[in-house]
Amino acid sequence: xxxxxxxxxxxxxxxxxxxxxxxxxxxxxxxxxxxxxxxxxxxxxxxxxxxxxxxxxxxxxxxxxxxxxxxxxxxxxxxxxxxxxxxxxxxxxxxxxxxxxxxxxxxxxxxxxxxxxxxxxxxxxxxxxxxxxxxxxxxxxxxxxxxxxxxxxxxxxxxxxxxxxxxxxxxxxxxxxxxxxxxxxxxxxxxxxxxxxxxxxxxxxxxxxxxxxxxxxxxxxxxxxxxxxxxxxxxxxxxxxxxxxxxxxxxxxxxxxxxxxxxxxxxxxxxxxxxxxxxxxxxxxxxxxxxxxxxxxxxxxxxxxxxxxxxxxxxxxxxxxxxxxxxxxxxxxxxxxxxx
Amino acid sequence: xxxxxxxxxxxxxxxxxxxxxxxxxxxxxxxxxxxxxxxxxxxxxxxxxxxxxxxxxxxxxxxxxxxxxxxxxxxxxxxxxxxxxxxxxxxxxxxxxxxxxxxxxxxxxxxxxxxxxxxxxxxxxxxxxxxxxxxxxxxxxxxxxxxxxxxxxxxxxxxxxxxxxxxxxxxxxxxxxxxxxxxxxxxxxxxxxxxxxxxxxxxxxxxxxxxxxxxxxxxxxxxxxxxxxxxxxxxxxxxxxxxxxxxxxxxxxxxxxxxxxxxxxxxxxxxxxxxxxxxxxxxxxxxxxxxxxxxxxxxxxxxxxxxxxxxxxxxxxxxxxxxxxxxxxxxxxxxxxxxx
DNA sequence: TTCCGGCATGTTATCGATAACATGAAATGT
DNA sequence: ACATTTCATGTTATCGATAACATGCCGGAA
Numbered sequence: 189x190x191x192x193x194x195x196x197x198x199x200x201x202x203x204x205x206x207x208x209x210x211x212x213x214x215x216x217x218x219x220x221x222x223x224x225x226x227x228x229x230x231x232x233x234x235x236x237x238x239x240x241x242x243x244x245x246x247x248x249x250x251x252x253x254x255x256x257x258x259x260x261x262x263x264x265x266x267x268x269x270x271x272x273x274x275x276x277x278x279x280x281x282x283x284x285x286x287x288x289x290x291x292x293x294x295x296x297x298x299x300x301x302x303x304x305x306x307x308x309x310x311x312x313x314x315x316x317x318x319x320x321x322x323x324x325x326x327x328x329x330x331x332x333x334x335x336x337x338x339x340x341x342x343x344x345x346x347x348x349x350x351x352x353x354x355x356x357x358x359x360x361x362x363x364x365x366x367x368x369x370x371x372x373x374x375x376x377x378x379x380x381x382x383x384x385x386x387x388x389x390x391x392x393x394x395x396x397x398x399x400x401x402x403x404x405x406x407x408x409x410x411x412x413x414x415x416x417x418x419x420x421x422x423x424x425x426x427x428x429x430x431x432x433x434x435x436x437x438x439x440x441x442x443x444x445x446x447x448x449x450x451x452x453x454x455x456x457x458x459x460x461x462x463x464x465x466x467x468x469x470x471x472x473x474x475x476x477x478x479x480x481x482x483x484x485x486x487x488x489x490x491x492x493x494x495x496x497x498x499x500x501x502x503x504x505x506x507x508x509x510x511x512x513x514x515x516x517x518x519x520x521x522x523x524x525x526x527x528x
Numbered sequence: 529x530x531x532x533x534x535x536x537x538x539x540x541x542x543x544x545x546x547x548x549x550x551x552x553x554x555x556x557x558x559x560x561x562x563x564x565x566x567x568x569x570x571x572x573x574x575x576x577x578x579x580x581x582x583x584x585x586x587x588x589x590x591x592x593x594x595x596x597x598x599x600x601x602x603x604x605x606x607x608x609x610x611x612x613x614x615x616x617x618x619x620x621x622x623x624x625x626x627x628x629x630x631x632x633x634x635x636x637x638x639x640x641x642x643x644x645x646x647x648x649x650x651x652x653x654x655x656x657x658x659x660x661x662x663x664x665x666x667x668x669x670x671x672x673x674x675x676x677x678x679x680x681x682x683x684x685x686x687x688x689x690x691x692x693x694x695x696x697x698x699x700x701x702x703x704x705x706x707x708x709x710x711x712x713x714x715x716x717x718x719x720x721x722x723x724x725x726x727x728x729x730x731x732x733x734x735x736x737x738x739x740x741x742x743x744x745x746x747x748x749x750x751x752x753x754x755x756x757x758x759x760x761x762x763x764x765x766x767x768x769x770x771x772x773x774x775x776x777x778x779x780x781x782x783x784x785x786x787x788x789x790x791x792x793x794x795x796x797x798x799x800x801x802x803x804x805x806x807x808x809x810x811x812x813x814x815x816x817x818x819x820x821x822x823x824x825x826x827x828x829x830x831x832x833x834x835x836x837x838x839x840x841x842x843x844x845x846x847x848x849x850x851x852x853x854x855x856x857x858x859x860x861x862x863x864x865x866x867x868x
Numbered sequence: 869t870t871c872c873g874g875c876a877t878g879t880t881a882t883c884g885a886t887a888a889c890a891t892g893a894a895a896t897g898t
Numbered sequence: 899a900c901a902t903t904t905c906a907t908g909t910t911a912t913c914g915a916t917a918a919c920a921t922g923c924c925g926g927a928a
Binding site: 202217218248250252 | 913914915916917
Binding site: 215 | 884
């Protein structure tokens with residue numbers, strides 16, 4: 189009896205397929221990866237043997253020998269619960285599946301420590317690419333990523349000096365553009381609500397854009413009209429109330445689903461939007477167009493970002509030498525609706 | 529010069545660390561995985577060498593030799609965009625990270641073909657566990673999963689005969705319970721809207737529950753008051769209008785975010801809820817409590833499901849022999865709010 | 869006929885880590 | 899003091915596939 193007595197709970201090996209098809213393992217390997225190098229007849233025999241034994245290639249072994257890589261792209265998001273990242277992941281996944289590459293997904297919970305752990309854990313799996321949905325703060329993690337030689341794409345914000353490549357819109361420009369939009373509509377006491385700027389660099393960039401637009405319009409920047417809150421619908425409602433009490437005639441919600449929460453709060457209170465207060469949203473969630481009034485929002489091409497990021501990784505793999513650093517600005521768009 | 533001339537774009541190997549610390553590779557291996565087998569002094573020397581060269585273990589090689597598995601759990605969801613699956617993934621991820629295990633995520637787009645491809649692709653990576661968010665329809669995929677000997681957890685619906693293990697609530701029982709709730713509140717012409725029952729077995733089970741409850745209450749089942757729609761807010765609104773026109777005095781939305789969309793539609797039209805029509809939601813999204821009126825909904829412990837699924841996989845790995853089949857019912861709860 | 873070249877297939881070495889076994893020194897027991 | 903265990907470490911073989919090289923066969927050019 190062979191060393192493989194415990195047949196039941198084990199995968200068939202290429203060797204098993206080979207024996208069944210009366211060829212060598214190498215021929216099986218070729219039949220699967222380079223069918224044109226194998227004669228029609230043996231190829232058919234092998235295909236049958238593969239099905240008969242239920243053979244599933246071992247990418248662990250194959251990847252190790254062939255390029256010391258798996259056919260997986262690692263993605264690290266600050267929070268899997270956030271549907272924005274889901275859209276980007278979706279774009280990546282679509283672009284990668286065509287090439288037989290799958291996704292490894294990790295959640296850093298907005299923590300630099302967890303981010304560093306994840307980077308290490310993922311690098312250990314030898315992915316063929318890495319996508320980071322936020323700026324990498326840990327210096328050690330940056331060092332490891334650089335050293336790895338693996339294509340890295342950052343998609344959180346449009347930095348000028350990416351680790352390797354970046355695909356994004358500019359949070360600064362977007363924050364500025366939307367604020368300018370509010371100024372143009374005649375609002376003068378514009379409030380700003382976002383997630384904690386200390387933990388997400390994106391929020392900080394948006395805030396800078398907001399301030400720049402106000403300065404440009406010679407409006408005063410009132411700290412009482414700038415607040416940071418947790419994510420979530422309820423939180424948006426609370427923020428709105430606070431800002432209106434601070435005298436805001438419009439509020440720019442630069443985070444998560446805050447704006448929708450604010451709009452719902454207004455409905456409950458019977459506040460007219462605009463009129464009592466205008467509302468602008470950073471992200472164009474499907475629901476932003478459904479509440480009444482429909483919300484003015486920034487449309488960020490999230491899916492597109494994922495797709496382009498994946499394509500960059502694939503290009504790098506097929507030997508394209510990018511002129512570094514690679515910085516791709518996908519832009520954004522303001523969808524003016526009834527809330528401003 | 530060694531075969532490793534191209535230092536820049538390559539990972540350091542255990543051998544490199546070993547040389548630097550003047551020990552054998554095996555000692556490095558032990559220092560990392562079983563530190564108590566290595567003396568304090570050499571352990572420190574190795575730790576320093578690891579940092580100096582920026583060594584990241586190669587799980588490809590390690591996994592191959594040690595157990596022919598990676599430290600990854602594969603999860604297949606029908607759609608990554610759906611935040612319900614995000615909650616479950618989150619629960620899994622939290623439970624797994626503590627053991628250094630990460631997540632591989634695939635999106636089947638509700639297609640059995642893609643599901644089969646994904647199962648194959650994931651099995652090829654030799655994950656240490658698999659979680660399926662839907663019933664596996666492809667017989668070939670089922671065969672492969674069984675043969676693999678890898679712990680498999682299904683979390684889509686509470687089937688009596690899982691492939692291996694199942695952690696879920698009963699879609700049938702939930703559909704029945706919510707319908708009964710509506711009956712008890714006095715509604716007699718209860719409509720039902722869900723995603724296509726042909727493509728998601730879950731929807732079909734919910735529909736059966738709905739019908740059973742009506743039969744139990746001796747109410748007629750009117751096909752004109754049962755419709756299938758696409759997911760999304762807008763879609764829910766359209767469904768509501770259609771069902772009200774068909775004479776419904778209450779609608780049970782058994783899918784995605786349909787109920788919220790319906791509530792928003794009522795706001796736009798100025799329809800009183802309840803009064804003109806009552807609305808019940810299958811899932812207790814955060815937003816269901818935020819719209820006015822707040823929606824009656826089923827609370828499904830999504831996070832909990834993910835956590836328990838992960839724990840089952842971990843148990844299996846630490847040698848626990850479950851008495852198969854393993855069926856865990858996590859139950860559900862009806863949160864009665866103002867919409868019914 | 870002879871020789872060369874392409875085609876289908878086989879053989880061997882290897883990817884990087886680790887299980888299994890081996891070794892030598894220090895510690896312990898009697 | 900000697901046998902025996904314990905502990906820290908080293909050596910060798912191996913996981914399963916594939917790169918690199920080798921072989922043998924057949925057909926056409928010379």
